[in-house]
Amino acid sequence: MLSEKKSVWVTVVNVLIALVAAFTLVYTYIWNTNVALKLFVAVFFIIGLTGMAWRKYGRTAASAPEAKKEAAITKLALLGDDGDRIKEWYIHGETSLLIGRSSSDLEVQIDLSGTEYAALVSKQHAVLNYASGNWYIEDLDSSNGVGIKKRGESGKRLLNGDEPEQVHSGDTIYIANTRLLVK
Secondary structure (H helix, E strand, O other): OHHHHHHHHHHHHHHHHHHHHHHHHHHHHHHOOOHHHHHHHHHHHHHHHHHHHHHHHHHHHHOHHHHOOOOOOOEEEEEOOOOOEEEEEEOOOOOEEEEEOOEOOEOOOEEOOOOOOHHHOOOEEEEEEEEOOEEEEEEOOOOOOEEEEOOOOOOOEEOOOOOOEEEOOOOEEEEOOEEEEEO
């Protein structure tokens, strides 16, 4: 509801700006005889239009990393053998998620105890941490390891147990043989 009200006000302001600009052009070039004012208004509109065009189109070359900025990661999806999504966990707003198998003495946020390969998943298999605007996966000395397949790559690789690995939307995390798609 709030964004709808904001959208209406943005539209109203844009219409008012367009009306003022149209009136300025009509006054300057139809009713006015002062040549200096005509030149000033022409330069003002050229600078304004150039600035608007630069804001919309011109920054792509100057700020390529911003242009490639990806959507925020909001969920993990458990994938079946056929690639279908079996279950999803919404992780937006979280800072640290323990991945493993829940038991009576331990509760994990990403519980893989009901999966096909649950016997290969350690109780505390991996942790997914959010830091400095990025998500990182880390193996917690699990017995069957943690793998990752980066989006666009053909094969997966095992993580080094000592170093967290940054994950991006579209990457696949392998917890033993269980696949989690990062979205």
